[in-house]
Amino acid sequence: MDFGLSDDQMMLRDMLQRFLKDRYSHEARRAVLTSGQAYDTAVFAGLAELGILGAVFAPEQGGYGGTGTDLMVVFEELGRAGVIEPVLGSAVLAGGLLAALDAEGQSDVIQQVIAGETILALAHAEPQSRYDLNHVTTRASTSDGAIVLNGTKAHVLGGAQAGMLLVSAREEGDPADKHGVSLFLIPSTSVGVHCHGHVNVDGTSSARITLEAVTVDQSQRLGPPGKAYTALEAAHARATLALCAEALGAMETGKALTVEYLKERKQFGVPIGSFQALQHRLADMLIEIEQARSAVINLAGHLEADRLTRERHVSATKNLIGRVGALVAEECIQMHGGIGMTDEYAMSHHARRLVMVDHLFGDVDHHLDRFIAFSGVSETSRNSADAR
Amino acid sequence: MDLAYTQEQEQFRAQLRRFLAENLPERTRDKVRLGKRLTKAEMQDWHTMLNARGWLAMNWPREYGGAEWDAVQRQIFEEEACRAHAPRIVPFGLKMLAPVLFEFGSEDQRQRFLPPILCGEHWWCQGYSEPGAGSDLASLRTRAVREGAYYVVNGQKTWTTLGQHANWIFCLVRTDPDAKKQEGISFLLIDMDTPGVTVRPIVLIDGEAEVNEVFFDNVRVPAENLVGEENKGWTYAKYLLTHERTNIAGVGFSDAALATLKHVAAHTMASGRPLDQNPHFAARMAQAEIDLMAMRTTNLRMISAAAKGHAPGIESSMLKVKGTLLRQELSALLRRAMGPDAMPYLPDFLDGGDNADPLGPEHAPAAAPGYFNMRKLSIFGGSNEIQRTIIAKSALGL
Numbered sequence A: 001m002d003f004g005l006s007d008d009q010m011m012l013r014d015m016l017q018r019f020l021k022d023r024y025s026h027e028a029r030r031a032v033l034t035s036g037q038a039y040d041t042a043v044f045a046g047l048a049e050l051g052i053l054g055a056v057f058a059p060e061q062g063g064y065g066g067t068g069t070d071l072m073v074v075f076e077e078l079g080r081a082g083v084i085e086p087v088l089g090s091a092v093l094a095g096g097l098l099a100a101l102d103a104e105g106q107s108d109v110i111q112q113v114i115a116g117e118t119i120l121a122l123a124h125a126e127p128q129s130r131y132d133l134n135h136v137t138t139r140a141s142t143s144d145g146a147i148v149l150n151g152t153k154a155h156v157l158g159g160a161q162a163g164m165l166l167v168s169a170r171e172e173g174d175p176a177d178k179h180g181v182s183l184f185l186i187p188s189t190s191v192g193v194h195c196h197g198h199v200n201v202d203g204t205s206s207a208r209i210t211l212e213a214v215t216v217d218q219s220q221r222l223g224p225p226g227k228a229y230t231a232l233e234a235a236h237a238r239a240t241l242a243l244c245a246e247a248l249g250a251m252e253t254g255k256a257l258t259v260e261y262l263k264e265r266k267q268f269g270v271p272i273g274s275f276q277a278l279q280h281r282l283a284d285m286l287i288e289i290e291q292a293r294s295a296v297i298n299l300a301g302h303l304e305a306d307r308l309t310r311e312r313h314v315s316a317t318k319n320l321i322g323r324v325g326a327l328v329a330e331e332c333i334q335m336h337g338g339i340g341m342t343d344e345y346a347m348s349h350h351a352r353r354l355v356m357v358d359h360l361f362g363d364v365d366h367h368l369d370r371f372i373a374f375s376g377v378s379e380t381s382r383n384s385a386d387a388r
Numbered sequence B: 001m002d003l004a005y006t007q008e009q010e011q012f013r014a015q016l017r018r019f020l021a022e023n024l025p026e027r028t029r030d031k032v033r034l035g036k037r038l039t040k041a042e043m044q045d046w047h048t049m050l051n052a053r054g055w056l057a058m059n060w061p062r063e064y065g066g067a068e069w070d071a072v073q074r075q076i077f078e079e080e081a082c083r084a085h086a087p088r089i090v091p092f093g094l095k096m097l098a099p100v101l102f103e104f105g106s107e108d109q110r111q112r113f114l115p116p117i118l119c120g121e122h123w124w125c126q127g128y129s130e131p132g133a134g135s136d137l138a139s140l141r142t143r144a145v146r147e148g149a150y151y152v153v154n155g156q157k158t159w160t161t162l163g164q165h166a167n168w169i170f171c172l173v174r175t176d177p178d179a180k181k182q183e184g185i186s187f188l189l190i191d192m193d194t195p196g197v198t199v200r201p202i203v204l205i206d207g208e209a210e211v212n213e214v215f216f217d218n219v220r221v222p223a224e225n226l227v228g229e230e231n232k233g234w235t236y237a238k239y240l241l242t243h244e245r246t247n248i249a250g251v252g253f254s255d256a257a258l259a260t261l262k263h264v265a266a267h268t269m270a271s272g273r274p275l276d277q278n279p280h281f282a283a284r285m286a287q288a289e290i291d292l293m294a295m296r297t298t299n300l301r302m303i304s305a306a307a308k309g310h311a312p313g314i315e316s317s318m319l320k321v322k323g324t325l326l327r328q329e330l331s332a333l334l335r336r337a338m339g340p341d342a343m344p345y346l347p348d349f350l351d352g353g354d355n356a357d358p359l360g361p362e363h364a365p366a367a368a369p370g371y372f373n374m375r376k377l378s379i380f381g382g383s384n385e386i387q388r389t390i391i392a393k394s395a396l397g398l
Helices: A007-023 A026-035 A041-050 A068-081 A087-101 A107-114 A229-264 A276-301 A307-341 A346-359 A364-375 A379-387 B007-023 B026-033 B040-052 B071-083 B091-104 B107-119 B233-246 B251-267 B279-307 B314-337 B364-378 B384-395
Strands: A120-123 A139-143 A146-157 A164-170 A181-187 A193-199 A205-216 B124-127 B143-147 B150-157 B168-174 B185-191 B197-202 B211-222
Touching: A007 A041, A007 A068, A026 A346, A068 A087, A068 A229, A068 A276, A087 A107, A087 A120, A087 A146, A087 A164, A087 A181, A087 A229, A120 A146, A120 A205, A139 A164, A146 A164, A146 A181, A164 A205, A181 A205, A181 A229, A229 A276, A229 A307, A229 A346, A276 A307, A276 B384, A307 A346, A307 A364, A307 B364, A346 B314, A346 B364, A364 B279, B007 B071, B026 B040, B040 B107, B071 B251, B071 B279, B091 B107, B091 B124, B091 B168, B091 B185, B091 B233, B124 B211, B143 B168, B150 B168, B150 B185, B168 B233, B185 B211, B185 B233, B251 B279, B251 B314, B279 B314, B314 B364, B314 B384
Parallel strands: A120 A164, B124 B168
Antiparallel strands: A139 A146, A146 A205, A164 A181, A193 A205, B143 B150, B150 B211, B168 B185, B197 B211
16 A cells, blocks of 8 residues: 655656746736636646646557546646646546547647647537436438538537547437447537637636537547447546546645635634634534545546446545535635635635536536446446446 | 414515516516626616605605515515515615614704615615724724814725615724724714725626725715714614624525526436436425525514514524525525536626527526625625624523
């Protein structure tokens, strides 16, 4: 048993910490948000240059990391600083998926993603899919040897900034079938792609993308037809780990800001941190954050396990992070008082991310359901787990 | 023991319901229903409509143009107004300043300040909190120094709700810096058009500038704008805070929020079934409803005690704590019900842009901002921690 980081991982963490300390002040981040830009391109280039994007890919994929622990190390730091640059959407989710499919001739695209030269976005979720990965109604129909895509994709992370899109579409089956879903790699400038970008409550950016008779050829399909679900699920497991580690980092910052504030803020002639009612709440919060850290470690350690074990950990961790994230956000705001609610002060930004993390890749209820299904031993529950 | 409303009260309710159905503009109703931001004109129009019917100043005596409703009637109004998605009545002049003027103001002040509240000429805001005086309000430092017929005011107020729309502010100011902190405070009415008053909006976590900082730089305030006696302001402030709290249970708001939540949960599909059939979500929703049923009665118990002349004490603290937690829970459930559609931040939609795409169900855009906005409930008007301390000291003798 060893909960320590390797020398390389410690170096990566320290380097990233230094970079973000220099380049990612709350004021700078807020200036980017106010300017209407989706993110700071110079910072994103800087992250690529440091090798942060490469650290989430395995060596055989052209990266130099890619383990669960690497993801955890990187994303905890990104979360601490509240990074809105599209590392999660482009490198982990879409990039990780593309790399895992191991499709011929795609290593150039991966290299561009690692270099930060191309933003890649996974256009998979749909207006009605909520948190179900199997729900795909976008159609891929064959006509005269070409494939034509029609449908609407929602909540596409970094969709409006992406140069390339990884689009899921159904070649056969009903909307909720796992079988029948394929992935296609297309330039975002393809004829028939209409992109409506928007900012999210937490400062990240997404897009709604309409595909109107987008014509692609067979070579743009990644892997065999209709068999993309397994890879989609595994990529979401990795992205969920990254997101949970990011939340952990945001919790640590929220806690640090609150402790600092409680020592400094005086009411009734004493620091408010001297009130036992608040001390106990902060102590409870610390306990919960340690639980969150353990949950993230659990998932990081089971990312390469068999599907059932891995997905049971995905749901356990995401459920716990959802609960603790909301608790930390709400408690930190409450203990700050009004100042914790202002846009000017960093706390409210971390609180927004902590709460909105529950709306991405499945919320507490969704993962509680899945966890129960994956934990069952009877045949009925196994079938039910399989359906999820 | 009889839990039913009297026949007169039911008739009163029916009358209100008819009035709301006939008078509340559809556009305003829709904005409130969907949690969109109201303009000052929309709030003012609603006040004007109520005033025309004599119902705006529901707690005022008739001789001053009020409706003179009792506590139960006011509660029925709150329920019906929320049910109809009416804007809330902006309370600062009507429900906060006016009771202080009735109790402690001079007749001159009542004649001068009450009519402009009714007609909307004066919009009031509250100058209580300061950067260094939040929960410990009595430590406030804004100074008022008497110079002849004027007070000269210097200092800063903060968290001034809707101060951007206001032209008058009632302030707690320090008039005797040497007295014990509660004993050197006075209650002063300040025209915000006076030179030296500056208002700066504060953008909050929901992206809206609902509160403000108000700065006073050598602001000259006529001495006749002092309410009651100099250095007795803390007594008036406590009186006002009690009034502020009587309505803070917000049962009507919770009723409306629960109705919206149930509607949304029945019409939102999650993994192949309506969300209200997800056992985890349904359980939390049911628990909120059970709490609300009990709180409605707690609220009515207090109201009926008040109607018999019992002054609100720790009951208002109790209702503040429980009422705000419940409203926060309902807002959290609505946010969660929206799933991924709660993520986009769509200010154009929230500001009422008619063609703005909600990028999801119509309740989605305001779900997360509304949830974040509701965090204020347990902070303002005396934080829930302060309320718990009051309960522990006054009710439990600890």
